[in-house]
Amino acid sequence: MALDIFKKVEVQKGLFAVEKVSLIYNLLTSILILFMLPRMSHPYEMLGDRAMIALVTFCLIYLYRLAPCKFSAFVRIAVQMGLLSYWYPDTFEFNRFFPNLDHFFASAEQFIFGCQPAVEFSKHLPYKWISEPFNLGYFSYYPMIVVVALYYFFRRFDLFEKWSFIVVASFFVYYFIFIFVPVAGPQFYFPAIGAENVANGIFPSIGHYFNFHHELLPGPDYQHGFFYSLVDASQQIGERPTAAFPSSHVAISTIVMLSAFQVSRKLGSFLIPFYVLLCCxxxxxxxxYLIDAIVGFFSAFVVYFLVKKMYNKWFADPLFK
Known part of the structure; x- marks a missing residue:
C-alpha cells in the first residue's frame, strides 16, 4: 500500500478541480482588495500572499508532471486544503470594515429562546466531565477532515479529487458569507458589551468596534482541562471576530459526515460521537449562537448538493482512475 502511492501514474494535465476553485476564490478576493484598497490595512501584503499562493499552485503542478504518482497528486490537493487555515482569518480583513451585526443575532436569539443558550448551556453544566468531551469534539474538527481525506485517498482514490473539491468549495461558499455578514459570535460580542447587558437582555450595536479590537478573552468559567487548553490555545492563535453565522464548524462537519457515510458506514459511525460533541x-x-449552529446544519445539505452538482457539471469524468 505504501509503495503503491509512489507508483507512476498517467499524467493528468491542467489544474485539478480543487485548484481551480481555489484560484477563483483567490482572484475574486484579490479584486475585492483592489476595490477596497484605500480602507485595507495591508492590501499589498495580502495581494502578495495571493500571488505566492498562485505561484506555489503552479509549481506543484510542474513537480507533479515531473513525478506523476498518487503521492504528488495528494500533495497538490493537501496544500489547497491546508491553505484553508489562511483563508479563514483572511475573511476578517474584509468584514471588519462593515458594521457588526451581532446585536441583531443576539436579539433574535433572545426573542426565540427567551435567553442566551450560549450562556445558559455552560452556566448550568460547568463540570469538567461535561466540558472536556465538548472541547474534545470542538478540537476534533480538523482531525475529522483529515481522517476522511486519508480514507478517500487510500480506499477510494478514484473519488479523492471530487471529495476535496466538495469540501474546499463548501468552505469558500461559507467564507464568502462571512465576508459580507460580519458576525463575531458570543465569545467576542458578549465581553465587548459587558456581562450586565447580556444578563438584562440588552444588545447594543457596536458598529465598527471589531475593526480596532480583536482580542479573544478566556472562555466560560467552567472547570478547565486538557482539551479546554488545546481549544483555547488554538483559538488564541487563529481565531478572529468573524465567521459566526452560519457555523462553518457545524456546516462543514455535516458535509464531512455525509461524504464519510457515502463511502463507509463504519467510518461515518466511528465519527458520529465526535460530530455530535462538536455541534454541541x-x-x-x-x-x-444557537441559531448559527441550526442554520449551519440545514445549510450544509443545500451547499453539499450544490457543490456536488457543480463538480458533476464541470468535471463529469473522474480525474483519477
Missing amino acids: ATVYIQAH
Whole structure:
C-alpha cells in the first residue's frame, strides 16, 4: 500500500478541480482588495500572499508532471486544503470594515429562546466531565477532515479529487458569507458589551468596534482541562471576530459526515460521537449562537448538493482512475 502511492501514474494535465476553485476564490478576493484598497490595512501584503499562493499552485503542478504518482497528486490537493487555515482569518480583513451585526443575532436569539443558550448551556453544566468531551469534539474538527481525506485517498482514490473539491468549495461558499455578514459570535460580542447587558437582555450595536479590537478573552468559567487548553490555545492563535453565522464548524462537519457515510458506514459511525460533541460545543464554548449552529446544519445539505452538482457539471469524468 505504501509503495503503491509512489507508483507512476498517467499524467493528468491542467489544474485539478480543487485548484481551480481555489484560484477563483483567490482572484475574486484579490479584486475585492483592489476595490477596497484605500480602507485595507495591508492590501499589498495580502495581494502578495495571493500571488505566492498562485505561484506555489503552479509549481506543484510542474513537480507533479515531473513525478506523476498518487503521492504528488495528494500533495497538490493537501496544500489547497491546508491553505484553508489562511483563508479563514483572511475573511476578517474584509468584514471588519462593515458594521457588526451581532446585536441583531443576539436579539433574535433572545426573542426565540427567551435567553442566551450560549450562556445558559455552560452556566448550568460547568463540570469538567461535561466540558472536556465538548472541547474534545470542538478540537476534533480538523482531525475529522483529515481522517476522511486519508480514507478517500487510500480506499477510494478514484473519488479523492471530487471529495476535496466538495469540501474546499463548501468552505469558500461559507467564507464568502462571512465576508459580507460580519458576525463575531458570543465569545467576542458578549465581553465587548459587558456581562450586565447580556444578563438584562440588552444588545447594543457596536458598529465598527471589531475593526480596532480583536482580542479573544478566556472562555466560560467552567472547570478547565486538557482539551479546554488545546481549544483555547488554538483559538488564541487563529481565531478572529468573524465567521459566526452560519457555523462553518457545524456546516462543514455535516458535509464531512455525509461524504464519510457515502463511502463507509463504519467510518461515518466511528465519527458520529465526535460530530455530535462538536455541534454541541460550538454553543457550549460560546463560539456561536444557537441559531448559527441550526442554520449551519440545514445549510450544509443545500451547499453539499450544490457543490456536488457543480463538480458533476464541470468535471463529469473522474480525474483519477
